[in-house]
Each structure stands twice: as structure tokens, then as C-alpha cells.
Amino acid sequence: MRNCADEQVLTPEQQAAVRQEIHADQKAQQIEHIFQQKVREGLNGNVLVAQKGMVLYKHCFGLGHFERGQRDTLVDDSKFQLASLSKTFTAVGTLKLIELGKLKFEDTIQKFYPDFPYHGITIRELLSHRSGLPNYQYAFDDSMKVNFYKKEKPYPSNATIMHWFATVKPTPRAYNIPGRGFSYSNTNYMVLASIIEKVSGKSYEEYIHATIFEPLGMHQTFVATTKNELFNQHKTAGYQWNRRIPKDYYDDVVGDKGIYSTIGDLFRWYRALNGDCVLQKKTLQEAFVPRSFEKKGAKNYGYGFRMMLGEDNQPEFIYHSGWWKGYNTMFWFSPKDEYVIIMLGNKYNKTVYRVKELIDVLRSDSKSTDTAEETEAEI
DSSP, X not given: OOOHHHHTOOOHHXXXXXXXXXXXXXXXXXXXXXXXXXXXXXXXXXXEEEETTEEEEEEEESBSOGGGGGGXXXXXXXXXXXXXXXXXXXXXXXXXXXXXXXXXXXXXXXXXXXXXXXXXXXXXXXXXXXXXXXOHHHHSOTHHHHHSOOTTSOSOOHHHHHHHHHHHOOOOSSOOOTTSSOOOOHHHHHHHHHHHHHHHSSOHHHHHIIIIITTTTOTTOEETTOOOGGGGTTBOOOEETTEEXXXXXXXXXXXXXXXXXXXXXXXXXXXXXXXXXXXXXXXXXXXXXXXXXXXXXXXXXXXXXXXXXXXXXXXXXXXXXXXXXXXXXXEEEETTTTEEEEEEESBOOGGGGOOHHHHHHHTTTSOOOOOOOOOOXXX
């Protein structure tokens, strides 16, 4: 995999030309005004907005740990839990195995986990949230924590959850026939991460690091289960209002969440996704094909990416949001107008999901007259 994130860095001459072309200084002032309003409404986090390869605006607002006060102000390298934005990495990691011929879209879960109790679910359906699987966080009652785990190791892993499914065979509250409809569930991406481990022979953390993070120079991005001490440098804590959220029972279950990153590394991720080098172009385009048409509307889902469709039913905006234990995240980009909006917050605040004003500024040079909806947090 080429490090196309660095290949796309603009020269000073290119930056000067782009700055004039897109009216960068004027946009930066408008974006500053928008974020100052978000801060007044409680935003605590880091933000980055770029267009045509050039950063228009980047800022850190607030604290990494509130109890430490000004001794721990946010910096560019502050790491935030990405929550469901982590799914974009799991999807691309899965597609890489398909591209290499080690996995097929039509492979079922039983090929890798024969005892998994729900049959007929394919990799394709897991990627597009069309499996009908119940959310693992709600499928098992609290007795599982006592019956399946010792006190000295209270946090389950992906392997534990897969064992629970095979052993307990929970009755889902609303189990759909595989492929019949879209139903967003974290279980899909937890299972995909588990399949990645089976196929690659590596832990999810090792595989994603070797396949994506390291080749792209994302040196500040880690899976929560890593043993690398660098992970703890500038790592933030999550807060609900003013209360710090302790380590959650499911924090070590990954694939659906569990990746920590920075605004700078996510800008690298954006450039990689638009640089035809993470995957072959035809493979990556599969991720951006709308696959949920049961309910009419602009919102849709591909493989690990949400999207807003234009009048031609093609993706006008591609994004993923996230929420997990105080953390709010938004990663939103426009293939047409070549911009990206990255917002990472560690104190629950809905302004992270409001992007309409920013979009209006960024595409002020575009002839398009459509307006984007506000997005809502999804785990």
C-alpha cells in the first residue's frame, strides 16, 4: 500500500493557487464564527476542515481531562475514541481481505465460526447492516457477566462475545431474515473484526495497524486493546456533561468501535480514501454504493460508510458519525467539492453532528443548491 496521504500534500505554490481558487481566507473566517458558536453551546474537542487538499481551519477547544484543568488542554495530537467511525476502518480492512482473495462477499459466518447460531448471514450483509443480528450490548442479560467471566478479568473481548452467541443462543428481540432489510447493529462489525482475526491469523489490532495505520503513516492512531505505551500520550477521557465516564464493560470489544485517533491522522485517512491506494479503486467504490432503499430518503449506507444521496441517487456526501461514552465524532466529506469536515469531541455535545452551516460555506463556490440535513448520533 502506498502512503498516498503524504503524496497528496500540496506544495507552497499549489497551496497559494488553491487558496485563491476557493477563497480560503474568507471561508476560514466564516468557519471560525461557526465553531465559536459551537463552543458557546458546549463543544469540547478538536476540529479540522480542509478543501482541495488544504487545511482551511484547525483548532483545539477545551480539555483532555477536566479534573486536571489547564494542565491538560487539548493539542493536535490528542487522541479521541472514534466510536462508530471505527467501522470505516473495519470495512476497509475486510475489503482488503476480499481483494486479496482471502475472503468472499458470499462467505457466511459459519465458515469461520461453525457454532454461531444464526445461519445464512454473509460478509456482504454484515458490511451493509443487513444481517438482522441483534446488538450484542443488549442481547445478553447481566448474568453473562457473572457466569462467563472471572472477577480478575471483568471485560469481555470479541472472542468472549462470539462464545456467548454460540453457547447461549440469545433470542433476538427483532431478528430479521438475512438480507431482507437494513438494521444498524454493532454486532455486524464486531463479527467482522472477529472474522478478520480468523482469516488473517492476527489480532484485530495487529491486522489494522499493519494493513492501514502503519502504511498510511497514522502513527497517532491505535485500537483500544493495544499494549503500545504511545497510546496513552495525549489520550483523552470521555465525559457525559461534567461526569467522567469510567471504563465501560464493552470497551475491549472492537471493530464496531474502539479506535482512537487524532484530527491529523483522520485527515490522512481522508486523503487515503480519495487517493486510490488503500484499495483498488473498483474495490473501494463498492463501499460507497447505496445498499438501503427500504425507506425513501436521502440517508443511506454502503459498506462501512453512511451517505447522503443526491437527486441521481448517487452519494453527494459520504460520512460516519459516532457516539460512545461521552465521545462524539463526525467524519464528513464531499467527493464533488473535495472537502472534509472532522470533529472529535470528548464531552457529549450534539453540535458535533451539525454540519449544515459548514457545508454551506464550503460549497459556496459550487452551483449546487441542495442543502444537507443535520445528522444524528448513531452508536
